[in-house]
Amino acid sequence: MEIVAELLILAAALWMLVGSIGLLRLPDVYNRLHASGIAGTVGILLLGLGVTWLASLQQGVVLIRPLIAVLLIFFISPVSTHVIANAAYRSGVPLEPQTIRDDLARGGGNQRSR
Amino acid sequence: MILLDLALAVLGLSLGLAMVRVVLGPSVADRAMALEAAGVHLIAIMGVWSVRGGHTDFFDAMLVLAAVSFVGTLGIASYLRKGVPIDGDRG
Numbered sequence: 001m002e003i004v005a006e007l008l009i010l011a012a013a014l015w016m017l018v019g020s021i022g023l024l025r026l027p028d029v030y031n032r033l034h035a036s037g038i039a040g041t042v043g044i045l046l047l048g049l050g051v052t053w054l055a056s057l058q059q060g061v062v063l064i065r066p067l068i069a070v071l072l073i074f075f076i077s078p079v080s081t082h083v084i085a086n087a088a089y090r091s092g093v094p095l096e097p098q099t100i101r102d103d104l105a106r107g108g109g110n111q112r113s114r
Numbered sequence: 115m116i117l118l119d120l121a122l123a124v125l126g127l128s129l130g131l132a133m134v135r136v137v138l139g140p141s142v143a144d145r146a147m148a149l150e151a152a153g154v155h156l157i158a159i160m161g162v163w164s165v166r167g168g169h170t171d172f173f174d175a176m177l178v179l180a181a182v183s184f185v186g187t188l189g190i191a192s193y194l195r196k197g198v199p200i201d202g203d204r205g
Contacts, residue, residue, distance in 0.1 A: 006117035009162055013121040020131035029143050036151040044154055051161040058168050066161050069176035080150055080187040087194035088143035
């Protein structure tokens with residue numbers, strides 16, 4: 001059964017590599033945030049399942065500490081993605097020229113959301 | 115075990131690519147985002163390293179690093195929006 005957990009970990013590593021390649025190649029901040037979300041959600045969740053499974057098999061007890069850490073990242077990664085996108089737009093980071101629609105530009109773009 | 119070695123190599127390469135974006139990134143938001151991705155990669159490497167060695171030393175550090183990296187990201191974003199890292203006037 002350990003081979004399944006190791007395959008989960010390897011799949012997660014390849015998934016996070018795809019996210020990092022996207023982090024390098026996508027054109028602007030708002031596109032790159034999609035790529036960073038890949039590593040923060042699905043990649044870390046697959047890896048946490050594999051690590052928890054393998055560590056529990058090795059130690060002979062059910063270890064949930066790595067699963068708690070990974071679930072913490074899984075829930076806060078989309079939040080920080082939204083926070084960074086909001087801060088980038090308000091600090092005036094330009095959109096890529098091919099962008100076809102900017103809903104925040106017409107009204108509401110510069111108002112505080114809270 | 116060879117699969118875990120391979121996964122560690124892939125994660126290291128991925129961390130390197132994220133750090134390239136930290137160095138290149140034209141705006142501060144790029145760097146904050148790439149640093150957060152690098153933190154996620156560090157947590158992943160800690161987990162894989164622990165199970166590869168058969169010990170559980172780094173699992174507590176994974177929890178702490180997850181929380182600290184989130185607070186750091188919030189601080190950078192707050193600095194970008196308001197000009198001060200932590201605003202005492204309005205929480």
